[in-house]
Amino acid sequence: MTYSYDPEITPWLEMLPNGPFADFRELRAIGEAAVRNGLPSYEPDIPVSTRDVTVPGPDDAPDVMVRVYMPAERDGPLPGLLYIHGGGFIMGGVEQFDAQATRIAAEVGTVVVSVEYRLAPENPFPAGLEDCYAALTWIAKSASELGIDPDRLGIAGESAGGGLAAAVTLLARDRGGPALCFQYLGVAELDDRLGTPSMCDYDDVPLWNSRASRVSWDCYLGGGRRGAADVSPYAAPARAQDLSGLPPAFVTACQYDPFRDEDIDYARRLAHADVPTELALYPGVLHGGIIPGSATGERVLTDTLAALRRGLGAHATSR
Secondary structure (H helix, E strand, O other): OOOOOOHHHHHHHHHOOOOOOOOHHHHHHHHHHHHHHOOOOOOOOOOEEEEEEEEOOOOOOOOEEEEEEEEOOOOOOEEEEEEEOOOOOOOOOOHHHHHHHHHHHHHHHOEEEEEEOOOOOOOOOOHHHHHHHHHHHHHHHOHHHHOEEEEEEEEEEEOHHHHHHHHHHHHHHHOOOOOOOEEEEEOOOOOOOOOOHHHHHOOOOOOOOHHHHHHHHHHHHOOOOOOOOOOOOOOOHHHOOOOOOOOOEEEEEEOOOOOHHHHHHHHHHHHHOOOOEEEEEEOOOOOOOOOOOOHHHHHHHHHHHHHHHHHHOOOOOOO
């Protein structure tokens, strides 16, 4: 197919991965290479302290490592945010997304807790989800120690992390807490059925495409489970029948992203369930929309930080 890409991203297209992604090891190697070769750095305008903490894991499962980011400037309790990294359920980690978590802490003015959840296929659903929920439970119980206002506790994730954030939000509602005031779902991976027009059509776009999505879901759910009638909505939140009673949401989607249509539909259904919902659709760009130096990339970043400030009732401390 021919795509009307944003001209600012065209110089990057040949540098972005676009293989058959027939094996999760190839996808994971790409992420590991990005760490080895050096990810974009970020230097906050205010000091942000970090510490790694091991918190109680799910029942009959290992404890969970989280990294806590605390901005130095504060006047009383701050909002708290559980941040869930992306990576197709099969790659990524706290270190790989350290700059993003630091930026949110500094520029939103919130305590950020980034969770090192278990990855598939070694640990398929519900392992990663339960790790994220355990981290949320720990934050709520430790709010006073962390200097967090318990009434301003939110959740954010991008890509597979956005799907996990949506699932944790459903779990928190259905298990009776912890209470969340906001959910940020960035280009979220939500639907294992892979039947939307964007998912069917975008099998050849760089960075992330429908071929990669098939590998991702097969690893997360287990072989032969993708698209089955009994897949849990906590694995694929697009399957949830009832979206009422959830916290306000900010949802992002990108034009040439296979997740585009499931993200738009989830935002529509949230709004129809009387959940205050904002949707941002970015034209001409690929999954995530972040290309260094591009106007759209800057807009995605600006919108993300502004949405988090609004949703958490926070005040900017930097930028």
